[in-house]
Amino acid sequence: MPELPEVETIARGLAATISGKTIAGAAIRLPKVVSPEPPLFQQQIAGEHIAGVGRRGKFVVVRLGSGRQLVVHLRMTGRLIVQPAGTTDPEPYTNVLLTFADRSRLCFADARQFGRMRLAGPEEPWAAEVGLEPLSEDFSFDRFSGLLDGRTTPIKVFLLDQRRVAGLGNIYACEALWEARIRPGRPTGALSKQARRRLHSSIQSVLRRAIEMRGSSVDDYVDAEGLRGGFQNQLSVYGREGEACLACGRSIVRTVLAQRGTWWCRRCQRR
DNA sequence: AGGCGTACCTGAGGGC
């Protein structure tokens, strides 16, 4: 499940491999995953030059020469895989295949068909609803704390809301809460200042460490080169039901919050 | 407006 560290890893890989290339054309095998609709999408993207690749929240942002942006969301199982010229078979479940002038290509593959690829105009405010970047200067303690005020929703549900803080998914929300010793079901606005401090810090810390390890491959995540991440081996709680808490030894529990599996330690996470 | 439940999908894995 690509979250911020996985998307960052993919974006960096793409920046290194496809920047400077020219898009010859797009083959669309599953029309519903692109916008605008296929004829226009293909018309607009053909001939574009790749100016660079970045990330915003969980979106991969491919900057194009015209000022347009190709904005990709991988949802749960989406992949962006670069293939060198001469590769015969596309990545399995390829829904969109971009071919470059040098005959190399970019496969947008997704077995689950949830991922989306959107060609946004230069001035299109596609990220208007996307929240704070947790690894940017904007993510000050005061701004973060201000977002928590007055909310009754469980803190874990708050962390998953991309309109507030962008980039956390189920894995890193669970990990950040464990590190901050906060109970996932705690009402957001009720967190003490100390707890807020710890959470502000643990969010950044866990994301930075995960990026260093090129993300977590809990299921089948791979980066743009098809390589798995390494952070799945360093997860403290996610997916560890019944195993010992790394801090206190008590068994990690799995509960459900907002229809999602939530792993945590009943002894360590009490605040 | 905010919060909640459900639909969207298909592969994997468990049970029998």
Next chain:
DNA sequence: TGCCCTCAGGTACGCC
């Protein structure tokens, strides 16, 4: 061996 059922989860959307 094979079939059926359930689960996984990010986001959009409809509803209250």
